[in-house]
């Protein structure tokens with residue numbers, strides 16, 4: 001078995017070896033994806049100023065605090081090392097069209113899918129990709145400053161949902177303590193970058209609470225039409241940003257928001273669970289993700305109905321198994 005330390009050694013060796021390094025992550029980025037990508041780029045630039053190192057993919061204006069992404073001509077970088085963060089599937093990597101990289105490194109905390117890295121550091125026990133990058137910069141000669149540390153801190157806080165999710169471990173806290181000690185980052189001042197939101201968004205959260213349907217088996221679900229997104233002046237990513245706020249509802253063990261994406265004529269789906277494993281069902285509906293936090297894509301009402309039925313069956317099965325475990 002490859003140990004974490006040997007993965008760190010291998011990743012560092014490859015970074016040292018290559019002159020051109022491109023860092024990518026999944027489409028529709030969240031703070032963990034963006035923060036890990038920009039933190040690693042900035043750490044490599046601090047350590048090796050002579051290297052050409054870029055973070056690619058579509059920028060998201062609400063994440064501009066983390067740093068600006070690079071616009072490059074991919075065709076010019078066919079001798080590059082590609083580092084993919086927070087993304088297990090090739091088709092969900094953002095911004096690498098026409099890039100003929102030489103080798104690929106994957107660093108990710110999702111279950112493995114089709115990307116097989118020349119160096120493949122996959123750690124499903126890690127709460128976030130930022131936790132892995134924090135470990136990398138702490139345990140290798142890569143340099144970091146308060147900005148890099150702050151980005152990594154925000155990614156960890158965000159993906160662990162403020163340390164509420166079960167894959168938060170003592171290791172998470174040790175890494176964070178080390179990161180703060182060594183960088184002296186003023187972490188309490190950073191929370192507004194994650195948690196500031198508009199009154200429209202708060203009202204939209206009220207709409208979700210008012211309209212969430214809950215089945216007997218404990219599935220909470222809501223189909224959100226495009227005109228509601230427009231009415232509340234929010235965007236397609238907002239339901240995913242709010243979904244963790246619906247944790248700890250006694251009657252709900254799995255909950256999902258199915259949001260109409262009028263532009264792509266499909267539905268963007270976010271799913272969370274505090275019991276049943278949901279990524280198997282997600283993968284049957286053009287999706288995937290973690291055991292308890294997944295996403296999917298649906299094309300029409302029929303698929304929506306099938307998807308809700310499948311998730312409800314997961315809840316039923318989980319409840320039945322829990323009851324038979326007690327007896």
Ligand code: AMP
Pocket residue numbers: 026030110240269270271286287288289290293294295296297
């Ligand atoms: P979200 O609900 O958008 O925050 O996504 C939760 C998790 O599921 C993240 O780890 C995503 O990377 C993953 N995910 C979301 N949508 C998809 C999809 N269509 N295919 C595979 N994984 C997805």
